[in-house]
Amino acid sequence: MNFKQRSFFAVSTCVALTLFSSPMLPARAATADAGASGTALSKEELKAQKKADRQARRAKKNAELSTLEKNGYNPAGNQTNYPQNLQNAQQKAAGQKPTNAPAVAP
Template sequence: MKTKKLWISLCIPCLAAGIALTPTARAQSTAEQAVPASHSATSKEEAKAQRKAERKAHRAKKNAELKDLEKHGYSPAGNQTQYPQNLQNAQQKSEAQQKMNKPASAP
């Protein structure tokens, strides 16, 4: 009998806490439901468009870098027996030209 009373005295506060928290959880779920479905679809589309634009910009940057290296003598489809050295030479030439084209900063 004492065990049953002890169990009940321990369970009642837990149940009360659960009941007290239940309306809050329901309010949150109804607030989430209040957001129109079109709004979440629009934000998903915007996020997708942003990721697509970022991919395009990244691809354009990489293509520009490759064209610059090709302009300075690197050929990715060419003879690859001297691969690292050919790439490094093209990078050095590109960097040297960029330094020459860059205006001197004023002190």
Template sequence: MKSKHLYLLAVSATVTFGLIATPVLDAYAASSDATVPDSSVSKQELKAQKKADCKARQAKKNAELNQLEKNGYNPAGNQINYPENLQNAQQKAAGQKPTNAPAVAP
């Protein structure tokens, strides 16, 4: 029983880290690439590229969140069963049958 709890904790920590670290690393890579001065690119073009990259990342994040919400995850709802609710929605979005019993909010 204890190993199951540790496994769930490890899985939820991995998922959480992935959700947090990926956009941060993408933003760092985009900003570090865009800040390299290039004589053929003007400041306005760099600014426009950064803005477009930011909008693309935001659209991707919103699409992922909408997909999770369509599969039963409610980020504003009761978070008593937080990891299970998110994991179930991720599994449904991936086309898999959820392995956890569906968590029901009281």
């Protein structure tokens, strides 16, 4: 892999981790608080709660991705303009006019 490919991979990995891990943090904190409270949950109840949290996170992620795809973003498509095409889709979803400026000046 050349330098451009490695840097693209590193940036896209960081963005993906940020987007997909931040919604999980409050849910994990709520689970920890529930376990720390005075009520003791059975193993089955805790498992069911974790499953429900996981399904809710997945549904939220899929809804966000669906919204971006409806506004022109294709995660499996050509990624040569990766940050800009994602930002344009986010701006369209927010009801703003997308900017077509390059993300990084050459």
